[in-house]
Amino acid sequence: MSILEEIETRQEDFAGWRRALHENPGLGFEESFAADLVERTLHGFGFDEVHAGIGGTGVVGVLRGKRNSNRAIGLRADMDALPIQEETGKPWASKVPGVMHACGHDGHTATLLAAAWQLSRTRDFAGTVNFIFQPAEEGLGGALAMLRDGLLERFPCDRLYAYHNFPGMETGRIYTRPGRMMAGCSFFTIKVAGRGGHAALPQTTVDAAQIAANIVTTAQSIVARNLDPNETGIVSFTDVYAGTNSHNVIPDKATLKGCLRYYAKPVAALMKQRLEEVAKGVAATYGGKAEIGFDDNFVPLVNDAEATDIAIAAAVQTVGPDRVHDDVAPFTGSEDFAFMTERVPGSYVMVGQGPGAMPHNPAYDFNDEIIPVAASYFCRLVARELA
Ligand SMILES: [Zn+2]
Ligand SMILES: [Zn+2]
Numbered sequence: 001m002s003i004l005e006e007i008e009t010r011q012e013d014f015a016g017w018r019r020a021l022h023e024n025p026g027l028g029f030e031e032s033f034a035a036d037l038v039e040r041t042l043h044g045f046g047f048d049e050v051h052a053g054i055g056g057t058g059v060v061g062v063l064r065g066k067r068n069s070n071r072a073i074g075l076r077a078d079m080d081a082l083p084i085q086e087e088t089g090k091p092w093a094s095k096v097p098g099v100m101h102a103c104g105h106d107g108h109t110a111t112l113l114a115a116a117w118q119l120s121r122t123r124d125f126a127g128t129v130n131f132i133f134q135p136a137e138e139g140l141g142g143a144l145a146m147l148r149d150g151l152l153e154r155f156p157c158d159r160l161y162a163y164h165n166f167p168g169m170e171t172g173r174i175y176t177r178p179g180r181m182m183a184g185c186s187f188f189t190i191k192v193a194g195r196g197g198h199a200a201l202p203q204t205t206v207d208a209a210q211i212a213a214n215i216v217t218t219a220q221s222i223v224a225r226n227l228d229p230n231e232t233g234i235v236s237f238t239d240v241y242a243g244t245n246s247h248n249v250i251p252d253k254a255t256l257k258g259c260l261r262y263y264a265k266p267v268a269a270l271m272k273q274r275l276e277e278v279a280k281g282v283a284a285t286y287g288g289k290a291e292i293g294f295d296d297n298f299v300p301l302v303n304d305a306e307a308t309d310i311a312i313a314a315a316v317q318t319v320g321p322d323r324v325h326d327d328v329a330p331f332t333g334s335e336d337f338a339f340m341t342e343r344v345p346g347s348y349v350m351v352g353q354g355p356g357a358m359p360h361n362p363a364y365d366f367n368d369e370i371i372p373v374a375a376s377y378f379c380r381l382v383a384r385e386l387a
Contacts, residue, residue: 018110019092025081028136045120055146067126074157077112078137087362107366114375125386160346169352182301196252212254234261298334304345314380
């Protein structure tokens, strides 16, 4: 039997765990159901060490191979859910109102447990595999919390690997690329101060709504006129607020929120500098003031070239060369795993999960069929890295 076939023999259990995780979701740093299930299950598999409470609700399981070596690799899954009211109508739909696994982290956790089962049965490798179950991937800083808690000092890893499910792409196909894989992200908040007054007497006011509107349009010139045309950047305004729910009061202040996306840190620095200049300059033009604050919540995810070669080879062994795409376009979404691969070289792949709603949508559900594929991919990685 191939590794894939062996894992498929227990697919009913793995899908059962996934559905239990789905029914009992936890927001970032509140994934106690998932963390307990992971801890119990890894102990059941006879892991050498299981450490809970790393970076809040994070769990690390340590599995040593039957052959000695100083080499170690890390396999990482995320465990958190999102503040979304589920609308799938599935029998395993969330039992927690307003919280659901709408990004498939329930599936990622179940997949890493499936790989843990297979690897703990055979231990047919030289060195150590660290199974990293991280909290709070969805923008709350779970990876950094684990790193600050000494993740890589306590469980040193030569390389790190992770995957994400990919709706809309054919089930079981694997997508990756060396270099730029996912974007970095900086949230921004702009506060505009003007002078309020009567809508019939505009000459006595500094209209914060007008300033806000001009900031939104002028900020698009940052990508169009300041960025190298061969680079990529996004400026998105997601919340623009001014006013007092009236038809005759010119607002004295406005708040604008949004995010910047980029693949390179110098691009981030340029976009932040220009956005500050645009906000302050536009406000000054109309007689007002603006302040801006940034929150850099994701760094760009860069796939290490050597780690990605190994990932591609493991993917080809798992699903065959025709089902591996090693030159996918980079994704403008972001991924918390990037904070880990800033410290240790690593690689990230996407696994297609067929038609269905996109992540972060109330109709989204993880496709259990990809658990054996992604788990065997992890096992093949271990075989290559720790031969
Ligand atoms: Zn997500
Ligand atoms: Zn996700």
